[in-house]
Amino acid sequence: MTIMSSTRQTYDKALEDLQREILRLGSLVEAAIDEAVHSLAKQDAKLAQRVIDGDEAIDNLKREIEDKCMILIATQQPIAKDLRRIGTAFGIITDLERMGDHATDIAKITLRLANEPLIKPLIDIPRMAKLAQNMVRSVLDSYVNADIELAQKACSKDDEIDHLYRQVFDELLEIMQRDPRTVVQGTHLLLVARYLERIADHATNIGEGVLYLETGERKDLNL
Amino acid sequence: MQENKKIAVENLNLYYGEHQALIDINVDLKEQKITALIGPSGCGKSTFLRVLNRMNDLIDGVRIAGKVTVDGEDIYDNNMDVVSLRKKVGMVFQRPNPFPMSIYDNIAYGPRIHGIKKKQVLDELVERSLQQSALWDEVKDRLNKPALGLSGGQQQRLCIARLLAVEPDVLLMDEPTSALDPISTLKVEELIHELKNTYTIVIVTHNMQQAARVSDYTAYFLTGELVEFDHTEQIFTRPRDQRTEDYITGRFG
Numbered sequence: 001m002t003i004m005s006s007t008r009q010t011y012d013k014a015l016e017d018l019q020r021e022i023l024r025l026g027s028l029v030e031a032a033i034d035e036a037v038h039s040l041a042k043q044d045a046k047l048a049q050r051v052i053d054g055d056e057a058i059d060n061l062k063r064e065i066e067d068k069c070m071i072l073i074a075t076q077q078p079i080a081k082d083l084r085r086i087g088t089a090f091g092i093i094t095d096l097e098r099m100g101d102h103a104t105d106i107a108k109i110t111l112r113l114a115n116e117p118l119i120k121p122l123i124d125i126p127r128m129a130k131l132a133q134n135m136v137r138s139v140l141d142s143y144v145n146a147d148i149e150l151a152q153k154a155c156s157k158d159d160e161i162d163h164l165y166r167q168v169f170d171e172l173l174e175i176m177q178r179d180p181r182t183v184v185q186g187t188h189l190l191l192v193a194r195y196l197e198r199i200a201d202h203a204t205n206i207g208e209g210v211l212y213l214e215t216g217e218r219k220d221l222n223l
Numbered sequence: 224m225q226e227n228k229k230i231a232v233e234n235l236n237l238y239y240g241e242h243q244a245l246i247d248i249n250v251d252l253k254e255q256k257i258t259a260l261i262g263p264s265g266c267g268k269s270t271f272l273r274v275l276n277r278m279n280d281l282i283d284g285v286r287i288a289g290k291v292t293v294d295g296e297d298i299y300d301n302n303m304d305v306v307s308l309r310k311k312v313g314m315v316f317q318r319p320n321p322f323p324m325s326i327y328d329n330i331a332y333g334p335r336i337h338g339i340k341k342k343q344v345l346d347e348l349v350e351r352s353l354q355q356s357a358l359w360d361e362v363k364d365r366l367n368k369p370a371l372g373l374s375g376g377q378q379q380r381l382c383i384a385r386l387l388a389v390e391p392d393v394l395l396m397d398e399p400t401s402a403l404d405p406i407s408t409l410k411v412e413e414l415i416h417e418l419k420n421t422y423t424i425v426i427v428t429h430n431m432q433q434a435a436r437v438s439d440y441t442a443y444f445l446t447g448e449l450v451e452f453d454h455t456e457q458i459f460t461r462p463r464d465q466r467t468e469d470y471i472t473g474r475f476g
């Protein structure tokens with residue numbers, strides 16, 4: 001971050017701390033998504049339970065960061081880019097926290113399905129997960145490095161995820177139509193795909209936030 | 224609502240002797256809007272303000288080039304009546320400067336100079352001006368007491384009332400709240416907000432939050448140049464010029 005200047009060290013330090021905390025939240029969420037999808041593919045109930053238990057830490061950290069933003073607003077009366085930085089922070093942590101919730105949702109599904117054979121080998125869902133994780137990682141990188149090109153590039157991946165989502169959707173629908181006994185598990189897998197698609201949407205929001213932070217322009221990156 | 228320009232400044236350059244204090248200023252100030260002038264000390268804010276009612280005429284060695292119109296009238300035209308210009312474009316200063324006379328006489332002073340003698344008319348003017356400046360309730364029982372007995376915040380509102388009594392169109396305010404406590408400051412800011420419906424206001428302030436709170440437009444001056452002029456919302460959320468950003472966020476210097 002290029003905000004150090006001699007005239008306002010305390011303020012700049014607080015902004016840097018804020019950014020570091022957001023990144024910490026980001027890595028917790030990234031890990032949660034990764035482990036959730038892993039737990040599902042490996043039918044690993046223990047790992048799933050760890051994701052579920054970890055959600056509280058994510059929620060707490062989110063609230064802590066929110067408080068820091070509030071204090072900065074009250075004590076520094078941020079304007080211009082500082083204001084956009086703090087406004088964007090609120091958005092980013094909300095998106096991250098939601099992603100964390102979706103990771104938990106997926107982990108809960110793992111627990112439900114842990115003791116039954118999967119109706120299909122999971123291929124597209126892990127692929128969606130990988131893409132979504134990459135998006136999350138890239139938008140967070142774009143945030144740290146003030147890299148709007150990267151933000152835009154990352155968000156363009158949303159299309160691929162949407163495409164995979166539709167593919168998974170159709171495939172599962174077909175399986176369920178053929179054999180009604182697969183409906184319960186099929187529906188849960190559909191939800192997993194849906195959660196991953198939502199995670200990508202939240203990543204897109206973050207990308208748009210980065211763009212706004214850096215340029216002051218609002219642009220829809222979810223086209 | 225349509226925004227008419229009240230004041231138009233074209234290619235304005237101002238020199239104090241050899242020293243150029245304003246450089247190529249071009250700006251339109253909108254009617255019934257509040258424009259805040261911000262910028263570091265010595266950048267020319269007060270000088271610019273004084274251009275608008277020709278207060279610089281009183282300073283030796285000042286040279287002005289360019290054109291300034293109020294309501295389309297060139298105020299530096301030879302035929303311009305400076306007294307009526309200053310009635311139309313009035314000024315409030317940083318330190319409240321009530322005259323050493325009663326509250327009533329402070330307000331009645333201007334109207335009397337402009338020929339109003341009837342007690343009833345003056346009474347009405349005094350009350351209306353004090354109402355407008357949100358001071359009436361605080362002083363209505365002591366109108367004949369000395370104005371210098373008022374608090375600083377009250378004195379500043381008195382000075383605003385004194386200005387309003389001569390029924391100007393444009394109010395120029397040079398750091399009007401810098402000597403006031405936060406409550407008096409807020410009272411004056413509220414007042415400025417009210418006055419906007421009737422007057423065109425130009426205010427110099429070193430308080431960024433005040434500029435953000437009260438003004439519709441903000442002008443950022445730096446060493447005699449007008450760096451950026453825009454809607455206040457724009458300036459305080461996403462200024463276009465990096466120099467504006469650096470100044471308002473305190474990264475200056």
Ligand SMILES: Nc1ncnc2c1ncn2[C@@H]1O[C@H](COP(=O)(O)OP(=O)(O)OP(=O)(O)O)[C@@H](O)[C@H]1O
Pocket residue numbers: 239242244262263264265266267268269270271282
């Ligand atoms: N009467 C004067 N004679 C000569 N130079 C002057 C005079 N008044 C102002 N100046 C110079 O013109 C420049 C602009 O001064 P001005 O008072 O307009 O600045 P300002 O922006 O109002 O500053 P501040 O925020 O400190 O009130 C300064 O360099 C100042 O020294």
Ligand SMILES: [Mg+2]
Pocket residue numbers: 268269270397427
């Ligand atoms: Mg000044």
